Amino acid sequence: MLSKLFGQGKKKEEERARGKLVKLPDGLRQSIISSLGSKAIPSMPKASHQAFQLATNPNADARDYIEVLEADEGLSARVLKIANSVFYDRGGGSKTIEQAVAVIGIAELKGLLNASALSGIFPLKHPLRAQFWAHNIASALTARQICRMCLPASSDQAFLGGMMHDVGKLLLLQQHTDLYERVFRHGIANSLESTVAESEEYPFNHTHVGQAIGEQWNFSPDLLQIIKCHHDQWKDIEPKSLVGIVKASSIVSHSLGLGAGKDAFLLKRTYEPMLPEAFEYLGLPMARQKELMREAELSFNSEFELYESWGAG
Numbered sequence: 001m002l003s004k005l006f007g008q009g010k011k012k013e014e015e016r017a018r019g020k021l022v023k024l025p026d027g028l029r030q031s032i033i034s035s036l037g038s039k040a041i042p043s044m045p046k047a048s049h050q051a052f053q054l055a056t057n058p059n060a061d062a063r064d065y066i067e068v069l070e071a072d073e074g075l076s077a078r079v080l081k082i083a084n085s086v087f088y089d090r091g092g093g094s095k096t097i098e099q100a101v102a103v104i105g106i107a108e109l110k111g112l113l114n115a116s117a118l119s120g121i122f123p124l125k126h127p128l129r130a131q132f133w134a135h136n137i138a139s140a141l142t143a144r145q146i147c148r149m150c151l152p153a154s155s156d157q158a159f160l161g162g163m164m165h166d167v168g169k170l171l172l173l174q175q176h177t178d179l180y181e182r183v184f185r186h187g188i189a190n191s192l193e194s195t196v197a198e199s200e201e202y203p204f205n206h207t208h209v210g211q212a213i214g215e216q217w218n219f220s221p222d223l224l225q226i227i228k229c230h231h232d233q234w235k236d237i238e239p240k241s242l243v244g245i246v247k248a249s250s251i252v253s254h255s256l257g258l259g260a261g262k263d264a265f266l267l268k269r270t271y272e273p274m275l276p277e278a279f280e281y282l283g284l285p286m287a288r289q290k291e292l293m294r295e296a297e298l299s300f301n302s303e304f305e306l307y308e309s310w311g312a313g
Contacts, residue, residue, distance in 0.1 A: 021221050024211045031203045032212050036175040044217050045120045052117035055110045069097045087306050114163050115307045122174040134259025136163050137307045142296040143249035161226040161246040168210030188266040195231045234281050248278040258300045
């Protein structure tokens with residue numbers, strides 16, 4: 001029943017996103033450049049770009065993955081390592097990329113490549129960067145879990161949206177490490193949503209920064225829409241949309257304190273009150289709400305190490 005409620009399809013989702021997406025205003029773009037620097041948004045690293053393009057190509061098949069991976073020694077080594085890890089090895093062992101791709105599967109490989117692409121973006125060595133990375137993974141896994149309940153055909157898009165929705169935070173932390181950490185600490189100490197805390201310090205927030213990054217890197221309309229709108233009010237979010245699914249996945253992940261370490265309590269205090277509206281948007285009855293919370297936590301606890309290690313290189 002839920003899949004019928006959400007069954008819009010990828011083509012219609014992209015058409016809606018393309019029709020509704022408004023480019024970042026020049027004034028906001030200039031404010032971001034003035035604050036973070038004219039060269040703050042670099043070209044996407046070549047390896048990341050290649051992985052990202054492949055993972056976001058809906059027409060890519062196993063042979064496309066094999067050809068790209070075989071041409072990159074670094075990615076090949078990592079794929080073989082993952083295929084032969086405790087996560088996937090079934091005793092036979094994978095000696096070739098073709099075998100590794102068959103063992104891992106295209107859907108899971110897309111997620112791993114997305115993780116690889118994001119890990120190379122603004123790779124600051126800082127505890128808060130690691131926490132943001134963990135939240136991205138948690139949101140991606142939770143978004144995929146939600147889609148399995150209500151929008152199976154869009155699981156890959158939802159996973160990517162969860163992984164990339166807070167890309168603006170990565171750049172803010174990269175460029176203004178001490179200042180942005182203070183903004184973050186102030187926000188969670190006072191139970192403020194991140195965009196509210198950011199707006200007290202900047203004339204923009206991380207969704208604007210993320211949109212600037214996405215426009216420069218030619219992200220798809222639906223991904224740009226997720227980055228731009230995942231903090232919008234529920235009443236302003238298109239029903240049955242990927243934006244809403246990713247927003248809900250972020251709220252669920254924060255409410256569970258997934259990957260938040262010592263900040264888990266403060267994040268739970270801020271985001272748990274948002275759960276009822278998120279569940280109402282998703283149309284989940286009480287039993288399915290509990291199921292989602294349980295499965296989101298189980299998924300993160302069982303899969304985080306895999307994505308963390310892949311993203312770390």
